[in-house]
Amino acid sequence: HFEKALSEAEIVFGSQDDELNSFVRGNLVEWGSEFSKLKKTCTELVTQVQRSEKTKLMSVLFEGSSGSGKTALAAQLALESKFPYIKIISPEKYLGHSETSKCVAITKVFDDAYKSPLSLVILDDIERLLEYVPINKRFSNAVLQTIMVCIKRAPPYENRRLMVFGTTSSPDVLSEMTLKDIFNVNIKIPLLTQSKHVLKVLSTVDEKVSTQDLESIASVCPRPIGIKQLLMLIEMAHVSDKQMTSKRFEECVQNYGLQSKNSF
Amino acid sequence: HFEKALSEAEIVFGSQDDELNSFVRGNLVEWGSEFSKLKKTCTELVTQVQRSEKTKLMSVLFEGSSGSGKTALAAQLALESKFPYIKIISPEKYLGHSETSKCVAITKVFDDAYKSPLSLVILDDIERLLEYVPINKRFSNAVLQTIMVCIKRAPPYENRRLMVFGTTSSPDVLSEMTLKDIFNVNIKIPLLTQSKHVLKVLSTVDEKVSTQDLESIASVCPRPIGIKQLLMLIEMAHVSDKQMTSKRFEECVQNYGLQSKNSF
Amino acid sequence: HFEKALSEAEIVFGSQDDELNSFVRGNLVEWGSEFSKLKKTCTELVTQVQRSEKTKLMSVLFEGSSGSGKTALAAQLALESKFPYIKIISPEKYLGHSETSKCVAITKVFDDAYKSPLSLVILDDIERLLEYVPINKRFSNAVLQTIMVCIKRAPPYENRRLMVFGTTSSPDVLSEMTLKDIFNVNIKIPLLTQSKHVLKVLSTVDEKVSTQDLESIASVCPRPIGIKQLLMLIEMAHVSDKQMTSKRFEECVQNYGLQSKNSF
Amino acid sequence: HFEKALSEAEIVFGSQDDELNSFVRGNLVEWGSEFSKLKKTCTELVTQVQRSEKTKLMSVLFEGSSGSGKTALAAQLALESKFPYIKIISPEKYLGHSETSKCVAITKVFDDAYKSPLSLVILDDIERLLEYVPINKRFSNAVLQTIMVCIKRAPPYENRRLMVFGTTSSPDVLSEMTLKDIFNVNIKIPLLTQSKHVLKVLSTVDEKVSTQDLESIASVCPRPIGIKQLLMLIEMAHVSDKQMTSKRFEECVQNYGLQSKNSF
Amino acid sequence: HFEKALSEAEIVFGSQDDELNSFVRGNLVEWGSEFSKLKKTCTELVTQVQRSEKTKLMSVLFEGSSGSGKTALAAQLALESKFPYIKIISPEKYLGHSETSKCVAITKVFDDAYKSPLSLVILDDIERLLEYVPINKRFSNAVLQTIMVCIKRAPPYENRRLMVFGTTSSPDVLSEMTLKDIFNVNIKIPLLTQSKHVLKVLSTVDEKVSTQDLESIASVCPRPIGIKQLLMLIEMAHVSDKQMTSKRFEECVQNYGLQSKNSF
Amino acid sequence: HFEKALSEAEIVFGSQDDELNSFVRGNLVEWGSEFSKLKKTCTELVTQVQRSEKTKLMSVLFEGSSGSGKTALAAQLALESKFPYIKIISPEKYLGHSETSKCVAITKVFDDAYKSPLSLVILDDIERLLEYVPINKRFSNAVLQTIMVCIKRAPPYENRRLMVFGTTSSPDVLSEMTLKDIFNVNIKIPLLTQSKHVLKVLSTVDEKVSTQDLESIASVCPRPIGIKQLLMLIEMAHVSDKQMTSKRFEECVQNYGLQSKNSF
Numbered sequence A, B, C, D, E, F: 001h002f003e004k005a006l007s008e009a010e011i012v013f014g015s016q017d018d019e020l021n022s023f024v025r026g027n028l029v030e031w032g033s034e035f036s037k038l039k040k041t042c043t044e045l046v047t048q049v050q051r052s053e054k055t056k057l058m059s060v061l062f063e064g065s066s067g068s069g070k071t072a073l074a075a076q077l078a079l080e081s082k083f084p085y086i087k088i089i090s091p092e093k094y095l096g097h098s099e100t101s102k103c104v105a106i107t108k109v110f111d112d113a114y115k116s117p118l119s120l121v122i123l124d125d126i127e128r129l130l131e132y133v134p135i136n137k138r139f140s141n142a143v144l145q146t147i148m149v150c151i152k153r154a155p156p157y158e159n160r161r162l163m164v165f166g167t168t169s170s171p172d173v174l175s176e177m178t179l180k181d182i183f184n185v186n187i188k189i190p191l192l193t194q195s196k197h198v199l200k201v202l203s204t205v206d207e208k209v210s211t212q213d214l215e216s217i218a219s220v221c222p223r224p225i226g227i228k229q230l231l232m233l234i235e236m237a238h239v240s241d242k243q244m245t246s247k248r249f250e251e252c253v254q255n256y257g258l259q260s261k262n263s264f
């Protein structure tokens, strides 16, 4: 009955694309050349799976700090791939599932994927799927083993090709679990390190503020910063009806204890 | 039947506000400028959630020593917010619940919250909810994972906004669990460090004593001290029918072994 | 059926007072001024709960070496309080209970207490209730969490006041569990450190021996010593029909390996 | 059904005395003055329980190397006490019992003991009852807690007196478990350290060998040695029909790898 | 039902040979003399089991880095052996099986093997079968013990001979488990260490590219490299329709984060 | 049903002697004087149990490297003893049994033994019976405790005598478990350390090769070596139809990775 109770939240999305869109939330800003280049590289890999008959299995791990935009990028690439079978395995779907039923569900996603000629599975927030916690390094070994076997096994049918995306903000933990090495490809998602990156985001989000004001805000913004934290900070600085200023921006950083956030 | 037996205690409160009031117990004394400033900051955050459509999720962690007034402040802010859906998840409600049924209950509170346009959930005494104990660093990982997913997930419905308050007196433990970083905002609740803070509380509570007497009491009061311990000390010093004196006050500190309390 | 089998032993006592008396066993000897003073302090706390309407909850921890007389003192204070509801939660009552049924039972004692205007609960031998053992620091976290929540929660009803006594001979362990800090008051029960303390006990127990003999016995008695061990030693020294002598007393200490007892 | 299967072995003994005798096996040799003195001390304690009305509970721990004769002495004292209720709790009786059913059984022995005016319970080989193993210091905490509570609790009825004997060859482990301190009295059983001790045993067991031969055997016997190992060695040296010689005795020590035995 | 759900994937293969072929995928390239020599050695061992009546049991462990070609070699040898009973025990077959049902299944494979005069069992990816993870060195001891007993026990019937192949990329872990020593023979599978090894593979796979181009590609290929990683790299470098060049080859190594792969 | 499935393998042997013979496999070669002497010592112990009425229980532990011939020797001695009740408890019999059912089975073997006037129980490969693994020193404590009690308890009936043989290649582990000390006698089985030992085995097994050739083979054989590894090596060297030479012998050692085997 626990699982029944939870299913409510799952039926929210009308289509697969709706669900993916909810992870992207609007258009991705190309805030710098690193970001643009790696997005292109990923698109090439998707094309390889689509075209090369020899590539029966391709697994890609996106690693980056919390809030760097991993989930959004993976979801965006999935949307653009137009693969007939796309599935996102995310922790919130398995809230309260037992270890075993989680393994069953994950296995089922892969078994279903083998039935489609081209399929893409996203394993989002892998350390959360594993219920990993640094204290005593606890996690679900059953889920880990299931994932390890699933992303190593090529589709056992003819003419089937499978692409797997994984996201993690603890690549070292995954490495210690020997999970990271199983992925064929590793992509590192960077934080925003330069004020021009911040400016790019500011100018996309807030069109009413003058360029000069935006520049002074960008210059006081703590860096490196994740795109997620930056967007939240902009929302906070906006709230008091008045126009956003660099003073207000700095105040928010301080009052809300954001300097100590691990992504700053 | 255990859970049935326990439910007796739960039906005590007539309304949501009654329950919240039981955590505040009377008016909060504004004993110093730090306290007043942080209360204002919190009120602003509540306003942001209320107004900004982009802020679908805002989570705030109140950290401070035991007895510093975290629970009372969170409850007071909730009362003032007038949000249509307010729920407090506190350890005493889950006395004797199994790990699983605790997870179910917590998930249900959040699922219900998504149905209200504006909702506020208080996770009180998080380390107690996790059944954390420093010896061998034991705790319920299932509850931790449930909380981590719940406070990271924005409402999956349109036009729903969720505010989450958490309280803890062990922020370092939460940080080691990677739970602290998931909160968007951190607010630190201070202890009373100056004798004028103590005096403010004394003069509000005990109107019959002369200012001079109160000052001499305030000067002997061990510091820093939590508002909770100070109020208890005042009650003890009062008991012998006679007027409270600084000698009686000091005696209580000693006889009851209060110097060694960790909040002094 | 295990619990049924055990219940036999429980129905032994006719009334609540009979049970409490069985923990006191006769009158408490006031063997020194430290003991007399702390007994008075405790009585004052009982009076505070009885009279002050603000004090809804008062918890007191008695800590002291094994055999120092903690349980006897707590039971004696309870007897003298004349509170309408008095309950002693002691390890022998829960022999063979499962962790869960122990938690249920403890919770029930507190739930019942909330129904009485004035109630007193004794948690005797807390480390035994927790099934604590120093090897690998094992203990029942479920029982610990139940106790922590129960002694922190004020009665949720109007006009109810609750007093809690706890006894422990491992205060450092309780401190490491963050349980000790939850108690409002700490009382330390001392051992008998001076020969005049021993003499006071000897003269109360053994009226037939001459004062000079008692003095010579008191001078050879190993110190510090717990009241419990002293009373046992006196019984042993008595057994051979003849009058007790200091030689016989010393012999007992040696033959029975009592020097190495941790309370000496 | 496991327990049923095992019960066969239990119905072997006709009476309580038969069972006790099986642990003594013949008369105890008084092989030295230490042994004689401690046996007398123990007899006095039995008398105290028998006579002193105040001594409701007396617990004695026999500690000594493996094979030093602890079980035999405890059983012999029990036989001589003539108490109406005598019960031996030994590991072989609980072979294959679950932790819980072991706790039930132990509790029942004590509950039954309270019904007799004078009773004696032997807890034989306590570390084996606890299923203790030094690797990772594993043991049954449930059994430990049951034992700790049972030997601390005085009979809850009027006019009942209880004596408890425990035996152990790992007193340090019991001490680390805080179990050793709960016993009122500690008795240390020594090994045979002098050649005259060995001679005493040899001359009692083997009457046909000349005194001179026995002396030369005694002089080659490795020491210190437990009475149990000595008796086994004598049996081995005897086997070849011929008279036992010191050469044959030494050969046995070597061929059978007995030098390395921990009791030598 | 979990196991039922999974069985779908298992019925994929029409015959035993089909399944083995799926692990080989095409012909094995003899890329160097080390490889050719060890393949010959293995073939001799197969012949010994086939011919020598005394050799009732022969177990061979293939160890090598991830992607070195262990599974493919074991499967190829099995195909060539033409033994009447061949079975591959691989982790993907036991996805989601409980520990116990895995043990049952493994035992059954061996029990069935005893019924055939000549049989061959492959234990593929042993650390995965054991669900081994380096963090806290967790694994299924039940599966380990089952495997240890199965590969040590000769067929209990007359005229039965059994060959066992194991593959592992963590020989040190297996050694620490005392599992490695139970195998009669150890075969180490090397990585490709010289550019002529790479060239041999390139020229077999890609017949259209000129020898000179292949040589320049071989010279930029990171080494040592596993055959599996090399084949994947070639596929990636091919994807853009155009002819593969050494520049494109190097780009792939960098963009896809392949330098850090543990097999390079 | 798992246990049913497994029982198939057990019904293989027609008689007790058939089973024992399967562990001996042919005649034992007396390859050196150490071996001959210790076999004689063991035979004497068997005789002692047969004849001495006082020796109700005799336990002997055979320790030696893996492949040194422990199991074969124990089985051979059992065959020669002609005791009416002989039982071998070996790991392969308990494949897949639960911990509990293993304990039941072991206890039953001993209970049955008590019913025979003379009985002999072999506990083969004790660390495997305990499912011991060095990683984190895991093992079944339930099985260990059962074994410890069973081999310490003399038959509870009159006129019954019991002999116990244990074999182990990890005596240090058994010692750490305090299991080794419970055995009355320790016998160490040596490896073959001299070339004349190897020669003795070669000449017994291979009668067609000239003495000179055997000598040159013996001289290249790695030493010390277990009898089991030596016999396997001879089989391998034989396989190619041609006569065995020292060159072929050395090749086998190298190709099969046998130098690194722990028994060399």
Ligand SMILES: Nc1ncnc2c1ncn2[C@@H]1O[C@H](COP(=O)(O)OP(=O)(O)OP(=O)(O)O)[C@@H](O)[C@H]1O
Pocket: A023, A024, A025, A026, A027, A028, A029, A030, A031, A064, A065, A066, A067, A068, A069, A070, A071, A072, A073, A125, A167, A169, A227, A228, A231
């Ligand atoms: N390039 C981008 N341009 C604009 N918005 C972005 C971009 N990348 C991410 N976002 C926004 O930031 C939000 C948070 O990013 P996302 O959840 O993908 O980060 P993450 O790295 O997965 O974080 P976490 O480690 O917490 O899971 C997304 O909902 C999306 O709206």
Ligand SMILES: Nc1ncnc2c1ncn2[C@@H]1O[C@H](COP(=O)(O)OP(=O)(O)OP(=O)(O)O)[C@@H](O)[C@H]1O
Pocket: B023, B024, B025, B026, B027, B028, B029, B030, B031, B064, B065, B066, B067, B068, B069, B070, B071, B072, B073, B125, B167, B169, B227, B228, B231
């Ligand atoms: N600012 C304040 N003015 C007056 N009373 C206060 C104030 N803050 C807290 N209190 C009182 O102190 C009591 C205890 O404070 P509270 O329970 O909120 O502290 P806490 O930090 O949550 O403690 P804990 O760590 O033990 O949970 C409250 O019941 C309330 O009555």
Ligand SMILES: Nc1ncnc2c1ncn2[C@@H]1O[C@H](COP(=O)(O)OP(=O)(O)OP(=O)(O)O)[C@@H](O)[C@H]1O
Pocket: C023, C024, C025, C026, C027, C028, C029, C030, C031, C064, C065, C066, C067, C068, C069, C070, C071, C072, C073, C125, C167, C169, C227, C228, C231
């Ligand atoms: N002040 C006293 N005067 C006379 N007897 C006392 C006194 N205090 C304790 N006793 C006696 O000593 C006995 C043992 O004391 P008690 O059980 O209270 O000690 P404790 O500190 O609780 O020991 P433990 O740590 O073993 O639980 C009591 O039964 C009581 O009869």
Ligand SMILES: Nc1ncnc2c1ncn2[C@@H]1O[C@H](COP(=O)(O)OP(=O)(O)OP(=O)(O)O)[C@@H](O)[C@H]1O
Pocket: D023, D024, D025, D026, D027, D028, D029, D030, D031, D064, D065, D066, D067, D068, D069, D070, D071, D072, D073, D125, D167, D169, D227, D228, D231
């Ligand atoms: N004083 C004695 N005189 C003669 N025989 C003795 C004496 N003490 C013990 N024995 C004999 O030695 C045997 C073994 O001694 P016992 O079992 O009591 O030793 P233990 O210290 O309990 O050993 P363990 O530590 O192995 O339990 C007894 O069966 C008994 O026959």
Ligand SMILES: Nc1ncnc2c1ncn2[C@@H]1O[C@H](COP(=O)(O)OP(=O)(O)OP(=O)(O)O)[C@@H](O)[C@H]1O
Pocket: E023, E024, E025, E026, E027, E028, E029, E030, E031, E064, E065, E066, E067, E068, E069, E070, E071, E072, E073, E125, E167, E169, E227, E228, E231
């Ligand atoms: N000698 C070879 N020639 C050509 N292809 C090979 C050769 N060896 C292996 N391969 C190919 O490489 C692929 C992967 O190799 P394989 O799975 O056997 O490696 P592995 O060592 O078992 O890797 P893992 O450690 O990941 O299990 C095989 O599917 C096969 O097609």
Ligand SMILES: Nc1ncnc2c1ncn2[C@@H]1O[C@H](COP(=O)(O)OP(=O)(O)OP(=O)(O)O)[C@@H](O)[C@H]1O
Pocket: F023, F024, F025, F026, F027, F028, F029, F030, F031, F064, F065, F066, F067, F068, F069, F070, F071, F072, F073, F125, F167, F169, F227, F228, F231
């Ligand atoms: N003295 C011997 N002469 C001839 N063959 C022997 C001798 N000892 C052992 N063997 C042979 O060696 C084989 C293996 O020996 P055995 O299984 O007894 O060794 P082990 O020490 O028990 O090994 P493990 O530690 O692996 O259990 C036996 O099947 C037997 O045929």
Ligand SMILES: [Mg+2]
Pocket: A070, A071, A072, A124, A125, A167
């Ligand atoms: Mg994410």
Ligand SMILES: [Mg+2]
Pocket: B070, B071, B072, B124, B125, B167
């Ligand atoms: Mg609080």
Ligand SMILES: [Mg+2]
Pocket: C070, C071, C072, C124, C125, C167
């Ligand atoms: Mg007490």
Ligand SMILES: [Mg+2]
Pocket: D070, D071, D072, D124, D125, D167
């Ligand atoms: Mg004993």
Ligand SMILES: [Mg+2]
Pocket: E070, E071, E072, E124, E125, E167
């Ligand atoms: Mg493989």
Ligand SMILES: [Mg+2]
Pocket: F070, F071, F072, F124, F125, F167
């Ligand atoms: Mg063996």
